[in-house]
Amino acid sequence: MGVHRSALCRGPYGGEGHQADGTDCSDPAVFEVARHNRPPLLVCPVHLGPSLLLAAGVLWPPVVRLIGRPS
Template identity: 80%
Template sequence: MSVHRSAVCRGPYGGDDDRADGTDCSDPAVFEVARQGRPPLRVCPVHLGPSLLLASRVLWPPEIILIGRP
């Protein structure tokens, strides 16, 4: 889990770079959501639910990995 301690939340829409829209949350990422053909989406607890519904290419059923602690 220590590898991702500096990861920042990218939710809920799943922007892939620092300039992506909808990624203004500066909380640390706690979960990683698997996506098809895209890098995993790292999100905070607040954006976990919305990212499952709104982010592009989220696998269903979702694959969620705990990468940190709130």
């Protein structure tokens, strides 16, 4: 679980590059949400639910993996 220790939350929308609107959360990522044809979305506990509903390419049923522990 320590691979992504320094990863920050990218929720709830999961934008990359210039489309990173709404990814200003500075909390550490605790979950990884699998997405179709996109990199996994790393999110904190607060943004897990919204990311499942709002992020692009999220698989259904969702595939969520624990990558850290909330502090």
